[in-house]
Amino acid sequence: MTPFQQLLSQSHLAQYRVEPGTRVDLSARDPDETGPFEKKKKARKELERLRTKLIALQDRFYAWNERSLLIVLQAMDTGGKDGTIKHVMRGVNPQGVQVTSFKAPTQEELAHDYLWRVHKAAPRRGRIGIFNRSHYEDVLVVRVHNLVSESVWSKRYDHINDFERLLADSGTVILKFYLHISREEQARRLQARLDNPDKRWKFSKGDLKERRLWDDYMAAYEDALSRCSTEHAPWYVIPSNRKWYRNLAIMSILVNALEDLNPVYPEPEEGLDHIVIE
Numbered sequence: 001m002t003p004f005q006q007l008l009s010q011s012h013l014a015q016y017r018v019e020p021g022t023r024v025d026l027s028a029r030d031p032d033e034t035g036p037f038e039k040k041k042k043a044r045k046e047l048e049r050l051r052t053k054l055i056a057l058q059d060r061f062y063a064w065n066e067r068s069l070l071i072v073l074q075a076m077d078t079g080g081k082d083g084t085i086k087h088v089m090r091g092v093n094p095q096g097v098q099v100t101s102f103k104a105p106t107q108e109e110l111a112h113d114y115l116w117r118v119h120k121a122a123p124r125r126g127r128i129g130i131f132n133r134s135h136y137e138d139v140l141v142v143r144v145h146n147l148v149s150e151s152v153w154s155k156r157y158d159h160i161n162d163f164e165r166l167l168a169d170s171g172t173v174i175l176k177f178y179l180h181i182s183r184e185e186q187a188r189r190l191q192a193r194l195d196n197p198d199k200r201w202k203f204s205k206g207d208l209k210e211r212r213l214w215d216d217y218m219a220a221y222e223d224a225l226s227r228c229s230t231e232h233a234p235w236y237v238i239p240s241n242r243k244w245y246r247n248l249a250i251m252s253i254l255v256n257a258l259e260d261l262n263p264v265y266p267e268p269e270e271g272l273d274h275i276v277i278e
């Protein structure tokens with residue numbers, strides 16, 4: 001296979017990766033950045049080129065049935081988790097993809113350890129699993145709202161690293177994306193939800209309460225991204241004020257990860273060459 005030349009280079013994408021053991025400063029990362037692209041148009045062409053590639057790779061990944069892929073999406077409200085799933089996965093065979101959205105835990109979930117519901121949702125071999133919110137909520141919203149004491153949540157970073165190592169050792173490739181938007185961009189998007197009748201259903205007054213806690217969330221995110229970016233499950237901070245660039249960056253990282261795996265179609269049964277179906 002000839003190597004696929006991407007307009008968004010591996011070295012540029014590598015800047016978004018949180019190097020394990022380093023400290024993330026979100027205020028130093030520009031959510032407006034659009035890499036080598038000035039305008040949406042060229043990026044859109046590249047996105048469609050990558051989509052063709054992704055669809056073919058996913059088909060082989062499914063047939064190969066050797067490994068799993070887990071995509072974790074985290075963001076502030078309006079950050080674009082839903083939009084990322086919709087636009088990046090469009091055209092991919094739905095049979096090979098499973099999306100799990102993690103809401104506030106149910107009574108049954110609360111009666112177990114916090115990773116119980118998450119482990120159950122981990123993708124089986126051959127599948128791409130997408131977490132729309134994830135176990136990271138247990139060190140984000142839970143920490144910001146003191147839903148458990150610090151002595152409880154502070155132990156969770158290590159649990160999470162160990163849990164993700166278990167998944168990785170069992171054949172799961174893990175990609176974690178933090179969709180980085182500015183507070184101003186969130187204001188624009190919330191206002192747009194209010195102004196557009198078709199988007200109002202997405203607006204919740206609770207979002208305003210969370211918005212007031214922006215700085216607390218940023219601090220919690222910085223800790224999660226810094227402490228839980230590992231070689232086996234790296235975090236990427238994706239500039240996400242421009243939705244088209246966010247989609248392209250994530251698509252590129254996803255295609256690169258699948259290409260690195262080099263999935264192959266299984267060997268067919270022997271002696272099929274001369275069979276003619278009558």
Ligand code: ATP
Pocket residue numbers: 077078081082102103104105133134137138141142202204
């Ligand atoms: P989104 O806002 O992501 O598009 P949504 O609007 O469809 O999702 P919400 O009910 O607003 O649905 O979001 C789910 C809520 O559940 C979020 O406020 C999130 O913080 C909360 N949540 C998720 N996991 C947990 C958890 N482990 N503990 C407490 N709250 C959680």
Ligand code: MG
Pocket residue numbers: 077204207
């Ligand atoms: Mg919401």
